[in-house]
Amino acid sequence: MGASILIVDDSVSIRQSVRFILEQSGYTVFEAADGLEGLKRLSEQKIQLVISDVNMPNMDGLTMVKKIRETEGIKFVPILVLTTESQGSVVEEGKKAGATGWIVKPFNNEKLIETIKKVLP
C-alpha cells in the first residue's frame, strides 16, 4: 500500500480525476468535499499528504490549511493546494496559511506525482 493521500475538493469530477492519477501511482486515496469534512477525515484517518482546492463551500481550502497548522497531531502534514487560482496574491495567502506547495490546474500528471514524492515525509 502506498502513502495515504486526502483529496479535498467540492467537485466530484476533480476528485475522480485526481484519484485516478494517484491510484495509478499506487497511493491510497481518501476524499472530502470541503474543508470541514477534510478536518474530520484527518482526525479519523492516518493521512500522509493533503491535496486541497481553495474555493469550497462550508470551509474554504486556505482556512482548512490554517486549522490544520494549529491542530496537534496533524499540524505537520504536507499540504499541496491544487486550484484554478493563479493570482500572485492568492498564492501568497496560501503560503502564509501554511501550505507546502501550490499547483495550478490543469496540472500535468507527471509533475503532480513528482511533487507528491518530493513533499511526502
Added chain:
Amino acid sequence: MRFNAQLSRPEQYIGPGGFYSSRDDIVISTLLGSCISVALYDRALPVGGLNHFMLPESRMEESTLGAESAKFGVNAMELLINDILKKGGEKKRLRAKVFGGSTVIALKAEAIINVPKMNIEFAFGFLDVERIPVDSYSVGGALARKIYFFPHDARVLMRFSGSGSGIAHRETIYSNRLLEQERNEGRPILF
C-alpha cells in the same frame, strides 16, 4: 464589450478557452465548431455564464472523467463554476444548457477518435456527476453554431452557420495550445 444594437444589450464575445459570467443584463456570445459551450446559471440571483472549451485531441483515449484529456474539460467547467459562485451563485441551484460538438471538418479516415463526440460525452458526463440538471441542448451535426446567452434570464439564441473551416482551424490551434500550455505552465511551486 461592444453594444449589440440588434439585441439592445452589451455583448461579450468569448473565443476558444474563454469564459465569462455576469449578473448584468448583457449577452455573452461565441462561435462553436467541435468545441463545447456550457451555459450555467443560477436563476435565483440571477447570475449566469458561458464557457467555450474542448478536450485536446492527441491525448484522447476515452471520455471518462478520469482520462488524461478530460481534466482540461473539468478545468474549463471549474473556472466557470467558480466565477459564478464568486458572483453569488449557489452550486446547488445551478442549471445548464449545452451546445456544440459538431463535425466541422471531415473526420480523417485514420482517426480513431471522434473528437466532437468525446466533447459531447464529456459535457453531459460532467454535468451528471456534478448533479447539474440540463434544461436544453443542441449538439452534434455538421454545422457551426453561433450562441447568444442572456445570463439575466438564462435564455439562449442559437443559429447554425455554414462557415466551418475557419472555426476548425482556430479550434485546432486552441487544442495544440492547451497541450503546449500544460507542458510549460503546469509548474508546481514549493514554498
